[in-house]
Amino acid sequence: QQQVKQSPQSLIVQKGGISIINCAYENTAFDYFPWYQQFPGKGPALLIAIRPDVSEKKEGRFTISFNKSAKQFSLHIMDSQPGDSATYFCAARTLYSGAGSYQLTFGKGTKLSVIP
């Protein structure tokens, strides 16, 4: 119930292509869905996020598509560049039972390699 399933585990895309990473969830209590980008040896950086009442959000080359009825959301990276090569994590937020605080549940991550 608490899981966020992310696919694919790894992705190789040509420079200029579109990278697509998918996530699915079961828990309808999730209320916020961020994507994080992480380079080796660094902390995750918030890339883009969406609320469940929005179907799409675009920031520059990055777009989140959200399908509430299917409980799925995806990250699209347009015009992918070698500098986008990193691990991407989707996440979902829910209230932590009894604590009044929220927790993020992360997907297992997708390693993206953009080749020239």
Add this chain to the structure above:
Amino acid sequence: DTEVTQTPKHLVMGMTNKKSLKCEQHMGHRAMYWYKQKAKKPPELMFVYSYEKLSINESVPSRFSPECPNSSLLNLHLHALQPEDSALYLCASSQDRARREQFFGPGTRLTVL
């Protein structure tokens, strides 16, 4: 200032040592988090502090002891760790526990010998 800083960047310690990790933010955030991340895995939540009070402890062994001395600072005290505790320890903060965006620091790479 929009960043979370962590010191040290790297730490090597023996199983009998006592050490501390430090996290600092000056964004006025009132919720701070410790995560543990093993290689090729997602971050795992360890502790949440909200308004300097511990609100979540994810059943973390007592050899990890968090402390929040003030609203800008978060420490993680380490004692009698095991080699399997070697990981990247990440600190994060958010404006308060209800605000959605969590911002992560660069992490401390911990190796336990």
